[in-house]
Amino acid sequence: MSQTSPPHIRNFSIIAHIDHGKSTLADRILEMTGAITQRESRAQILDDMDLERERGITIKAHAVTTHFQSQDGLTYQLNLIDTPGHVDFTYEVSRSLAACEGALLLVDATQGVEAQTIANAYLAIANDLTIIPVINKIDLASADLEGVTHQIEEVLGLEMDNPLCVSAKEGKGVNAVLEAVVRDIPGPSGSPPSPLKALIFDSWFDSYQGAIVLVRIFDGVLEPGMKIQLMSTQRTFEVSEVGIFTPKRTKTQQLRSGEVGYVCAGMKDVADTKIGDTITDASHPTATALPGYREAKPLVFCGLYSTDNAEFENLRDSLEKLRLNDTSFVYEPETSLALGFGFRCGFLGLLHMEIIRERLQREYHLDLISTAPTVIYRVLTTKGDLLEIENPATLPDASSIAKMEEPYIRVTIIAPDRFTGNILQLCQERRGTQQSLQYLDPTRIMVVYELPLNELVMDFYDRLKSRTQGYASLDYELIGYKESDLVKLDLLLNGESIDALSFIAHREKIQQRARQLAEKMKTLIPKQMFEVIIQAAIGNRIIARETVSALKKNVTAKCYGGDISRKRKLWEKQKEGKKRMKQIGRVEVPQEAFLALLKVSEE
Amino acid sequence: MVPTHTLNPSHSIYQIAHPSDSPLGLYLHVPFCLARCHFCSFYLQVYRTENVQKYVMALEGEIQLYADLLQLQATPIATIYFGGGTPTILTADQLSRIGNLIRSTYHVIPEAEITIEAHPASVTSSYLHQLLEAGFNRISFGIQSTSDSELIQLGGRNQTTQIAMAITQAQAAGFSNINIDVMYGLPGQTLETWTSTLHDILAFSPQHISCYALTIEEGTRFAIDQRRGKFKEHDGDIQVAMEEFACNAFTTAGYQHYELSNFSQPGFQCRHNMQYWQGGSYLGLGPSAQSCLGLTRFGNVADLDRYCEEIESQSLPIRNYELLEREQALRESIVLGLRMIQGVPLDLVNTIHACSDWQILVPQLIENGLLEQASGHLRLTTRGHRFADTVAVTLW
Ligand SMILES: Nc1nc2c(ncn2[C@@H]2O[C@H](COP(=O)(O)OP(=O)(O)OP(=O)(O)O)[C@@H](O)[C@H]2O)c(=O)[nH]1
Ligand code: SF4
Ligand SMILES: [Mg+2]
Secondary structure (H helix, E strand, C coil), X not given: CCCCCHHHEEEEEEEECCCCCHHHHHHHHHHHCCCCCCCCCCCCCCCCCHHHHHHCCCCCCEEEEEEEXXXXXXXXXXXXXXXXXXXXXXXXXXXXXXXXXXXXXXXXXXXXXXXXXXHHHXXXXXXXXXXXXXXXXXXXXXXXXXXXXXXHHHHHCCCCCCCEECECCCCECHHHHHHHHHHHCCCCCCCCCCCCEEEEEEEEEECCCEEEEEEEEEECEECCCCEEEECCCCCEEECCEEEEECCCEEEECCEECCCEEEEECCCCCHXXXXXXXXXXXXXXXXXXXXXXXXXXXXXXXXXXXECCHHHHHHHHHHHHHHHHCCCCCEEEEEEECCCEEEEEEEECCHHHHHHHHHHHHHHCCCCEEECCCECCEEEEECCCCEEEECCHHHCCCHHHEEEEEEEEEEEEEEEXXXXXXXXXXXXXXXXXXXXXXXXXXXXXXXXXXXXXXXXXXXXXXXXHHHHCCCCCEEEEEEEEEEECCEEEEEEEECCEECHHHCEEEEHHHHHHHHHHHHHHHHHHCCCCCCCEEEEEEECCEEEEEEEECCCCCCCCCCCCHHHHHHHHHHHHHHHHHHHCCEEECCEEECHHHHHHHHHCCCC | CCCCCCCCCHHHHHHHHXXXXXXXXXXXXXXXXXXXXXXXXXXCEECCHHHHHHHHHHHHHHHHHHHHHHCHHHCEEEEXXXXXXXXXXXXXXXXXXXXXXXXHHCEEEEEEEEEEEECHHHCCHHHHHHHHHCCCCEEEEEEECCCHHHHHHCCCCCCHHHHHHHHHHHHHHCCCCEEEEEEECCCCCCHHHHHHHHHHXXXXXXXXXXXXXXXXXCCCHHHHHHHCCCCCCCCHHHHHHHHHHHHHHHHHCCCEEEECCEEECCCCCCHHHHHHHCCCEEEEECCCCEEEECCEEEEECCCHHHHHHHHHCCCCCEEEEEECCHHHHHHHHHHHXXXXXXXXXXXXXXXXXXXXXXXXXXXXXXXXXCEEEECCEEEECCCHHHHHHHHHHHHC
């Protein structure tokens, strides 16, 4: 199969802002090169997770091998990687890029350059890749080829003398893109005779074969029967199978320098398949490992609890299984007085959190309560200890805190300039400091702000969308910690503090948030047989209070033959609903109430 | 699911109707009214003569069908209830024909309770006499209120003068078992007007009083008004006050509070309705009527045309057929039984109690002051009367 010598291989990623058509372009490339037939074809075929298909977004990068007959008379092996566009998964993009010599940078002709277009282009530049800009969706009436070409030149500094314009949907122009790929992207260097040097850029678990590891071979050859060594752990394994995705998983005899493919070697432990690690030949090891990349660090944390505490072990098993295929999220057990036994989980961002939560509920049939997302705060105690606080409930008493720091991000927002006022106002409200504001073209602006991450986690994106009618795009990166005047707010129900509802916010914001939270809780807690008093407190000081009055009656007036079956259904439904409530003291609290903080409205 | 176009389903029903010779209640739904009241969500049509004729024929057909399928000749029928809709929209002749058909095909016991719901404006003295002759021995007037302004808000179907006339005429004709329905929580109602409604109806000394809290049902005029903010339900405190006031007035006047919404003079409880609350079997005829035979539950299609068509093709117009587990049926009958003020015999409760979540739940409800044990029964406490559905959901 892989008899093409290295110069006839092209390794490239498709990168772009969300929804600019990466997966659709991959579909067309696979069809045109015969990897898939029209019959097998379905939209975004590489998005094979249920959630990806349902949401219409790519969550995981996918590598696939196909062959292209160029007009120069040669047949090229193309190893293409479709990447996700969402900011939470930027990490997937950077590791895909490390396996490539080039990238197709797609820009939607109707949207132009957006926040992740810039972020991903910079990633490719930083990796020294050849970038081929491609303007997509030219079939749409609102396509603005000239404007977009101009933006790519101006904003990204990429040369656009002969712009490649395609309709990924209709397949128009795709052949020219492939010609540009083989012409402009260099073939891999490296040589088969050198000692094996292969980069792990993805891995997942298969119930039969253990870990399946995706690699890019930089030097040497990898074949079944070989003894390989993982350079970070020094552990050795015997290769049982190698192959490529076409996109079906297809066994091959070997993977050679320059190629991309998978390896199975009986690895059972997640630690053995560390992404970014280098695989070498145990008998002829290479001298130096590949640089790899920084581990993806979770930024956003929340507590996950099963509504039924008996499901705790089940939750643990499910988290463990999910983590096998997604090492970017972390979890560790924690206990809450209100919610019992659960886990503190860390995610790359809010979408990542939502996806994991949804998979747990759906694939593992767990009924979950999730606490509001938070960030990691740093605390220096008066005794001089440095603490990292992932759970607001564990913040020490104010009297023993010397100082606190919170994580800051640099946010890039691109939007039509008619929303400038709204955007600046929102960023200002969220404690931002402006870094720059520039026009990308006469009607579009790019603003850069530094903001506390905690403000982003609090519903920032939804607010931004609503204040820009959905036109703004956003990208951010962590820039470090800054000292901040932070306080913890506790929520009490009938005098009992609910640890799972505590949160940390800036002192200037706390009064407003407390009031909003108490008001929101009032709408979320159903009337009970007794009055429920909701209080928000800083330490012993109550700063907001609401009351849910007692239920006066709950009885069906008429209950005759015609009413009974209806009643029976209703009771059944209510009983189900009741099971999903969390009993805290005597108060029954619905699941949504634990996310009340996110639902308070500012407008 | 029972297929509706073959006679096979009869088997499952057949087996269940016969487990005992315990009496069966018969309900006949008459789905016509002159206009729809603003709180009413029953299945009904606005009255049209030709539809009524069609309906009566189909109803007779259904009576026959069940007679053949269930061999009801052997099952004692202890209660018959004509409800609606407005059964008194039918002519006395039609009603007596239906009554005769039932008596000749089924085994109606001599002391059977035979009720008809009547609309005050639609009865005359001679009509009432004819009803008695046709075999009805209990009549139920849905009057709701004796305040003309409140009656107008309900849809204007009754006027106080007609109400008074209908009741006195019924008494004069010889009805000695009369029910009156009243409602509280009506738009515009106050504690004063409610007091005077209570006073007025007690003056008639009916044998039975049903006293309901207004419930806003989906699809009614009131539900629409409520969404448009045209009227707000009374707050809980006022409703509770109205309810307590009524309960006191009735018991002081010698009525027994025997079910959450029902009061009667001694010996005049509605035997038919008690079938519903005490786990009895009942067969519902007519469109939308519901049946419960042993462990089976089913209802007729809520559509007059479909009902007539299916009867004509000799099939049962059944929808939503369900066969309950024994335990499920037991739970249902206990939860419904708790609507009876005297409660449910402990022996019955214990059959479930021993091996289920009730072991924890029942003591909890007792501790919370919603349930209590008294004279060998488990019953709702006085406070529990207001939270019967909370108890039902907990025990479900
Ligand atoms: N009209 C038109 N629509 C297109 C074209 N290419 C993609 N689309 C549509 O754009 C939407 C997004 O396409 P995807 O291929 O899923 O985009 P993506 O870049 O992979 O998105 P993420 O993986 O979520 O970042 C889909 O509805 C596609 O059908 C095109 O050339 N023309
Ligand atoms: S008379 Fe009875 S059945 Fe007819 S509309 Fe009024 S409440 Fe409904
Ligand atoms: Mg995609």
